[in-house]
Amino acid sequence: MLIEGQVVIHERLGDEDQRLRKLVLKGPIAQTAKAGQFVAIQVQDFSISSFDPLLRRPISLAGISSERDEITLLYRIQGRGTEILARAKCGDKLSVMGPLGKGFSLPDEGELWLVTGGIGIFPLYPLAQSALAQGLTVRLFWGGENQSFLESAGLSSWQGLGIPIHLSTLDGSLGQKGLVTVQLKELLEKHAISGGKIRVATCGPKKMMQAVTDLCLDYKVPVEVSLEERMGCAVGACLGCVVTLTDEAGTLIHKKVCQDGPVFQGEEVVWDESC
Amino acid sequence: MSPVDFTTQLAGITLRNPLLTCSGTYGFGEEYTAYCPLESLGGITLKGITPLPRLGNPVPRLAETPAGLLNAVGLENPGLDEFVKSYLPKVRMLPTAAIANISGFSLEDYVQLARALQKDSGLAALEVNISCPNVKHGGMHFGTDPQSAQEVIAAVKAETDLPVIAKLSPNVTDIVGMARAVQLGGADALSLINTLLGMQIDIHRQRPVLANTFGGLSGPAIKPVAVRMVWQVFQAVDLPIIGMGGITTWQDAVEFLLAGATVVSIGTGNFVNPQAPLEILKGINDYCAQRGFASVRDLVGLAHN
Numbered sequence: 001m002l003i004e005g006q007v008v009i010h011e012r013l014g015d016e017d018q019r020l021r022k023l024v025l026k027g028p029i030a031q032t033a034k035a036g037q038f039v040a041i042q043v044q045d046f047s048i049s050s051f052d053p054l055l056r057r058p059i060s061l062a063g064i065s066s067e068r069d070e071i072t073l074l075y076r077i078q079g080r081g082t083e084i085l086a087r088a089k090c091g092d093k094l095s096v097m098g099p100l101g102k103g104f105s106l107p108d109e110g111e112l113w114l115v116t117g118g119i120g121i122f123p124l125y126p127l128a129q130s131a132l133a134q135g136l137t138v139r140l141f142w143g144g145e146n147q148s149f150l151e152s153a154g155l156s157s158w159q160g161l162g163i164p165i166h167l168s169t170l171d172g173s174l175g176q177k178g179l180v181t182v183q184l185k186e187l188l189e190k191h192a193i194s195g196g197k198i199r200v201a202t203c204g205p206k207k208m209m210q211a212v213t214d215l216c217l218d219y220k221v222p223v224e225v226s227l228e229e230r231m232g233c234a235v236g237a238c239l240g241c242v243v244t245l246t247d248e249a250g251t252l253i254h255k256k257v258c259q260d261g262p263v264f265q266g267e268e269v270v271w272d273e274s275c
Numbered sequence: 276m277s278p279v280d281f282t283t284q285l286a287g288i289t290l291r292n293p294l295l296t297c298s299g300t301y302g303f304g305e306e307y308t309a310y311c312p313l314e315s316l317g318g319i320t321l322k323g324i325t326p327l328p329r330l331g332n333p334v335p336r337l338a339e340t341p342a343g344l345l346n347a348v349g350l351e352n353p354g355l356d357e358f359v360k361s362y363l364p365k366v367r368m369l370p371t372a373a374i375a376n377i378s379g380f381s382l383e384d385y386v387q388l389a390r391a392l393q394k395d396s397g398l399a400a401l402e403v404n405i406s407c408p409n410v411k412h413g414g415m416h417f418g419t420d421p422q423s424a425q426e427v428i429a430a431v432k433a434e435t436d437l438p439v440i441a442k443l444s445p446n447v448t449d450i451v452g453m454a455r456a457v458q459l460g461g462a463d464a465l466s467l468i469n470t471l472l473g474m475q476i477d478i479h480r481q482r483p484v485l486a487n488t489f490g491g492l493s494g495p496a497i498k499p500v501a502v503r504m505v506w507q508v509f510q511a512v513d514l515p516i517i518g519m520g521g522i523t524t525w526q527d528a529v530e531f532l533l534a535g536a537t538v539v540s541i542g543t544g545n546f547v548n549p550q551a552p553l554e555i556l557k558g559i560n561d562y563c564a565q566r567g568f569a570s571v572r573d574l575v576g577l578a579h580n
Contacts (some may be wrong), residue, residue, distance in 0.1 A: 002310055002549055042547075051342040051495040051523060055546055097310070097549060230337040232344065233546045235310075237302035239322075239348045240337040254330055254351060259306070 003027040004093040005041075008070065010086075014152020019077040020119070021086055029098045030066045035127035036103025036201075036226055036263045037061055039071065040234035042095040043085040056097065057081045058231050058258070060123035060203075071098075074122040074154070100234055101262050104224055106130060110197030111137040113187075113221075115212045117180055118144055120204025121153055123226060127201060128161055139187075141166045143180030143208070147173035180204075181211045188219040201263075202226070206271070213266035223266035229257045236260070244270040279563040280570035281556075283317060285515050285538050286438035286463035288399045290317035290372055293532070293559075293571055294552055297519050297542030298323050298376035298402060298442075299348065303362050304369045310549035315556065317538065318372030320466075321362075323404050325378050326387050328354030333486040338475045343496030343521075344543050345473050347487035350378055355391055367397030374440065377431075378404040385427050389434035401437045403428060405457075406444030406469035418444035418469070421456035428460030440517065442466035443504075445497075450504045454512040466517045466540070467508060468501045493543040495521040502534050509535025509576050523547055525558020532559075532571070533578035 005025030013020035029039060040056035063072025077086050088094060104127050106112065112131045114124045121142055131138045140158060144150045146169050158165060166183040167175025176183060191198060202212045203226035216223035232240035236259030243261065245268040247253050252270060255261065281292035298320040301307060313319065331351025338345040353362065366373045375398050377388040385403065392401055405427055406418035417423045424441070432439050441457035443450065445468040454465055470491025475484040483489075501520025509516060518536025522528050523544035531539045544551045563571055 051547065053339060054342055054344055054494050054543070055339050095548070230335050232337050232346070232543075233300065233306070233549075235306045235549070237306035237322075238300055238337075238346070238546065239331065239351050240346060242331070242334060242336070242351070252330065 001029065002095065002097050003029060005029070005071070005096040007088050007090050007092045007094065010088055010090060013074060013154070015148045018149055018152040020152055021075055021077065023073045023075070023085070023088070024063070024070050025073070025094065025096060026070055027096065028069060029096060030064050030069055030071050033061055033064045033071060033099035034103040035061070035064070035130055036123055037099040037101050038123075038262065039073070039096050039098030040100060040231070041073070041085070041097075043081045053081045053084065055232065056234060057085065058100070058234060060226075060262075061099065062122040062125055064126045074119070076119055097234060101258055102260065103127075104201050104226070104263050106134055106136065107197065107199040109136070110199065111139060113139045113141065113184075113198055113200045115141045115180060115184055115200055115202040115204075116143070117204030117208040118149070119153060120202075120208075120226070123203055124201065125154070125157065128158075128163065132161065132163070138163045139166070140164070141168075141180050141184050143168040143170075143204075145169065146171045150174055179211075180208065181215060184212065185215055188215060188221065192219050200224070202266070209266070210271045213269065217267055224263050225266045225269060226262045227257050227264060227269070228262065231258050234258045246270060279560050279568065280572070281560070283538060283572065285517070286400060286440065288372060288438060290538065292317040292556060293538040294528070294556055295320055295374070295517060295538055295540040296545060296552065297540045298404065300542040300545050303366060304373065305365070307545065307549055311552050314370040316371045316552055318374055318399060319369070320374040320376055320402055320540065321366065322352055323350055323376040323378045324352045324355055324358045324388065325350055325380075326355050326384050328352065328357060335484060335486055336490075338484040338490065340473070340475060340492065340494075341496060343492050343494035344546070345475055345485060345490035345492050346470070347485045347490035349487060355388055359391060359396075363396060372399035374398065374400045374402050376402045376404055376442070382427060382430055386430050386434055389431040392435060392437060394436045398437060400440055400463075401431065401435055402440040402442050402466055403431050404442050404469070406442055406446075418453070419447050421452050424453055425456040425460040428457045428462050432461035438463040440464040440466055442469055444469050445500055445504060445520070446472050451507050451511045454508045454514070458512055458514055462514060464515045464517060465508060465512070466519060467504050467536075468497070468520045471497050471500065493521065495523050495527075497521045498527060498530075502530055505531055505534040505536050506579075510579065522555070523551060525555045525562065528555045528559055529562055529574065532574040533576070535576040535579065537572075537575050
């Protein structure tokens with residue numbers, strides 16, 4: 001659907017150095033949205049309409065509240081589009097398309113492990129909420145640059161879920177120093193011995209998701225990955241945001257991040273062909 | 276106030292209104308139905324097809340520019356056989372006129388495509404893309420040399436009973452010469468314009484942004500070029516023109532009509548606002564009604580008087 005979403009909260013998230021923002025929009029998108037889906041939001045200057053920047057910005061849903069008719073978007077200011085978006089004030093109305101794409105799936109039983117790096121954490125929160133509501137066991141592996149980032153990007157909300165959390169930072173200021181995959185490998189190893197059903201969902205830098213997928217394949221654990229690509233139409237018409245996958249016969253095929261994804265099965269993805 | 280007459284004749288087909296969507300921006304008609312009912316459109320132009328399936332170019336395929344968009348999709352499409360088998364049955368059922376868009380790498384490619392697509396396929400017309408800038412040795416060669424352009428159109432015309440629309444490239448010095456050439460080839464209408472060849476460099480990586488290096492520029496940034504070309508061709512060539520190139524608002528659409536376009540087509544504008552076609556139609560209607568034009572046809576070429 002296409003709505004005029006009213007800004008009800010738009011505020012800094014954590015330390016200003018992190019350039020993170022929380023945007024809560026009122027509108028019926030929450031009624032049908034699920035974790036892993038996204039919206040395409042117009043980021044024009046709201047007082048004077050212009051076509052620069054031209055395209056909508058795809059932003060994942062970081063919160064879905066059907067009771068309050070609200071969606072939450074968390075984003076980092078890192079270009080002209082998000083610079084302009086950051087100027088939207090409470091009460092402003094933004095043109096929002098969504099919910100778009102296909103989200104994560106939940107296993108019927110067992111454990112859901114969330115593995116993420118940086119702001120890839122944002123779409124995973126509603127997934128954790130849905131999984132917990134369904135009685136699944138949820139575990140989080142989250143890597144970030146440093147303590148300031150993890151705390152700014154919502155660590156306390158995650159701690160509020162009461163799930164096991166494995167943190168890593170590049171500088172060692174919080175959790176284990178190094179990459180998120182180190183702790184993932186340790187636990188996959190342990191779990192391989194004890195048995196039990198696990199599903200992994202991952203979102204973050206491409207290299208991290210590729211490493212996570214490789215590990216999961218090694219341990220025969222199913223993994224869903226949330227991919228990103230430069231997007232044009234956001235509905236599957238322009239073929240701008242294709243990702244290369246292999247089909248069952250091993251043939252290279254293209255699928256569209258916006259319409260077929262952004263969530264794909266990790267083992268299908270041909271990482272070197274995709275940006 | 277009596278309602279404004281939107282009915283439009285184009286190359287022997289009757290459209291309920293003069294508004295189309297551009298090839299490559301509207302898929303095969305199913306993608307935008309949640310935002311813009313197809314029955315509100317005069318017609319849609321389908322994603323371009325080639326004889327064989329194509330995966331197209333690697334990513335990144337898109338780069339945003341000031342009020343514009345560079346794309347280098349590279350004619351990704353399912354190929355003729357798959358189009359006929361899996362897409363055409365659905366296309367026939369669409370509640371609006373469907374125009375197929377064909378591209379080739381040789382005269383034989385165009386002939387093969389045209390032979391397979393006839394009136395009984397349920398299509399309203401064939402748009403011949405002789406102007407794709409994004410494939411090597413591709414369509415643009417035919418679109419920049421008048422003799423080749425004439426030959427391609429004549430070959431297509433000889434193979435199909437559908438009306439033939441020539442989609443011209445703006446990457447030429449003499450657009451009128453190209454228009455005259457395809458008219459001699461037997462074109463029934465013209466689509467003006469395809470994208471302008473451009474590129475963008477990432478100054479941090481010190482590399483081109485697009486994997487294909489070059490791409491086709493579309494969006495509001497190219498509108499003045501498109502309006503100028505519609506104007507020139509309208510003056511010189513007696514063929515109906517489908518005006519396109521950056522149409523995003525109703526004011527843009529009216530500008531193209533006044534310049535001489537019989538029909539206008541929305542491309543990149545759909546990405547900006549998926550309801551742009553609806554808003555544009557309403558805007559044209561109000562413009563005509565307020566100024567006492569009984570028919571949208573009264574606007575065509577009016578700025579030349």
